Amino acid sequence: MTKLIQYLTLLFLALLSASCGSDTKRTTLDLENTDWETLVDSTSGKTVNFMMWQGSPVINEYINNYVVPTVKERYGINLQISGGQGPEIVQLVIGEKQAGIAQGQVDMVWINGETFFQLRKLDGLWGPFVDKLPNSKYINFEDPFISVDFQQPVNYMESPWSISQFALFTDTLHVANPPKNLEELERFVKENPGTFTISNDFTGMTLLKSFMAELGGSPKSLDGKFDQEKYDRLSAKLWDFINRNKKYFWKSGETFPKEQTKMKQLFASGELKIAYGYGEGGIEENVRSGLFPNTVKGYAWDNGTIKNSNYLGILQNAPQKAAAMQVINFLISPEAQLKKASPESMNANMVLDIDRLPEAYQKLYAKTKTRKYGPSMDDLKEHVIQEPAPEYMIKLYEDFRTAVIEK
């Protein structure tokens, strides 16, 4: 037996020491001081790994059947998609940091504010790089909904990709006057028990932030740096509201759907009468694909809902930074953005400033079909809230679990 333990310890140490020397060489290209032309010359034949949320068929369709073949054809870049959102990306960065991996698994990531915050905290993002992308000239960085992500200045460390506002939706055939504030919601769930829920994910927490702003008295009540005292005060009210009413929620509030896709299914099958999401509700694709009936309409919340951008970032240890820049530059090109905006495609708002586009694209944009079912961002502009500081989201996640789910 002692022999066994000796062997074991020896091998364990051997493995550790062997693995510590495995640092690979860093890329030699000095990206900071190279001009764009030279930089992109080097990208052909490179493989870029893009980690993104793969929860929507239309997004996957846009990426797999348009972006991947186009960057391959035009730039010779092999774009590899892998599935993973916020926590998975952060988890990967933590792991690689810990293991001292210089050449990471993933080059670029699709993120939003709270992941941006965590990656900055871990020093996991590479940049600033956005100002080097030729197509960034079409982006209006004066727009605070673009240049400020969850109350943090973006500083060219991540490139905006889409901009969208949160909205609620209902089937107008069954619900003529959907609730537009907490008071009405309380009445609604009592009259229609089991037809409302909060998804235990990014989407659900975003709704809770809107509720919290309403409890704070105005769309601007959560603006500014994270304020623990304010959070404690308002979240206490919020948990009180939810715990008071959750017996009228879906499954009597004893459990909550894990993902917004699940919530959409529940809405489709008629279990839920009200649901919500980014992309002004994101209902267009679902009506078109037949998941929702065409009587479904999106609507605004009185005190406003959150509007934000989502971004593309490059990781600090990305092996193919130049090629990733090339891909991101393509993703924010007028062409790719216009394609993405079409209601028949991903139906995501352009992050580009229309007035800055070349005339040809402006004309094309004017011809883009408008949505039939979902509201446009313009329809919601009176009811807008800026994304609060990321700590609100992180704390809400934690406390929603302890104060509501586990109660």
Place this chain on the structure above:
Amino acid sequence: MKILERPLLKNKTSATGILLFIVLGVLPFAAAFIYALLYSFGLVGVISSGFTTEFWVSVIKTGSFFKSLGYSAAIAGIAVFLSVVIALWLTLKFKSALENKFILMMVYMPLAIPGLATAFFIIQLLAKGGFLSRISYASRLINESNEFPDLVNDNLALGIILAFLTMIIPFFMLLFLNVYKNERIEDLRILAYSLGATSRQVRNKVVLPILLKKTRVLIALYFIFLLGSYEVPLILGQESPQMISVLVIQELKQYDLDKIPEGYVVAVMYTIIVAIAAVFLFLPRKREQYV
């Protein structure tokens, strides 16, 4: 002790074999455990700030691990118990039918469906928007999907238990059939009858004791497998409480970076429990067990 150790060193192939066994079978487990242990005490990790017991205290205080363990054990226990009972009943009732090739194939078939597909199928079948709900609606048993009972992602874990049952009943049936044949239970049964036993006595004193005694280690093993299962509760479970594996992964992937070590605390506690169970199951000298 000296004499016993000799074969290990006597023969070079034997020593290489044991070495390979340790590298491939023991070392990874030991490495994973030590890593999780260090992490749980804040000794490794990007945001680690030295030795601390705060994560252990916090996990023990909130009781999330014990709740999850109790919940997992209850689900696994019920599923294994029901599977054994149903499989015994089916095997003994349909013993002659099971000699038919086609029927036997039907017992094998479910083994081709992995947990992931089982869970997917159960959602399709039993969710409020699922196939049974549609049939109930069409036959006017319910007026809207909400009236259909809660069978998946539910409080009582009915969906999970059902998935487990469909996965392991066929396995236990094949097991019991095998033991029945190998242990010559048929002969013993006839013998008991000829000695004047009633059929109830034959069943309770001869058939069942042999079947269960020969298979108890394997039954316990399946309990442990179900305890740690991941895909099925991930798809069919509810948000709280959760089964152990789901809890571990959720804790490791959470937004609050400072709390990630708590996930490793749960992983370490779970590993210790499984290891203790293994010691009790496999260390005692056992005679003719099916494992």
Place this chain on the structure above:
Amino acid sequence: MYKNWRAYVLPFLVLLVLFPFTYLLFLSLSGAWYYPDVLPKYFGLRNWRTILSSETGLLQSFLMSTGISLAVAIVSTLSGFFISKTVYYHPHKRILNLLAYLPYILAPVVFAACLSYFFLKLGLFGNVTGVITAQFLISFPYALIFFSSFWNERIKNYENLVSTLGGNTLDRYFKVLFPLAKGLLLVCFFQTYLISWFEYGLTSIIGVGKVQTITIKVFMFIKEANYFYGALSCCLLIFPPVVLLYINKKYVFKKIA
């Protein structure tokens, strides 16, 4: 009366077994199936055509999974066979047996989460080699334990006999051990193939979503609530084992003792 009752139960059970297979196949051929319709509005080959032709890479995943599982099955069966010989002839075999069980009964997903650091360090993260290695780590103990009952006094005596008669090591393996163990080797091969083929949690962690095996795809489709594609990929997941079963069930699943 009693007999009648049994005559109804058996066909019912057979239907119950066949139902999931037919239902999943049916679902994969369906489209536009809204609540509360009992039957879908579309029925045909559309899903199969799109998924096999477009960039979703399901076919690629299928081939990749096949490759991974074959590699895992071959390596773990052979290494399990050879190494189990020394382990189960060893005087401390009870302790060694216990050690073999530890990684076998630990939840693979938890095992993978705790091992991922080492995989990262060794450059085995997010690639096929890493996934094969990780799956090997859980199927190897299975193979090892699987062969434990094979190594008994009788086999030892045969081996000794060959040696006494002047046979060398190769003779021992090719003339005695392999012929005797042929059936078991095949069963173990199929079993470890299935362990790998069905594996999800560990693969998702070590593959970081980059190694998209069939199970990873199934889960992705479930997540995006794309049930028709989900059912289709479930079919791809289930039917190869069914075919193996049909060919010869006694080799596919462990015939105990």
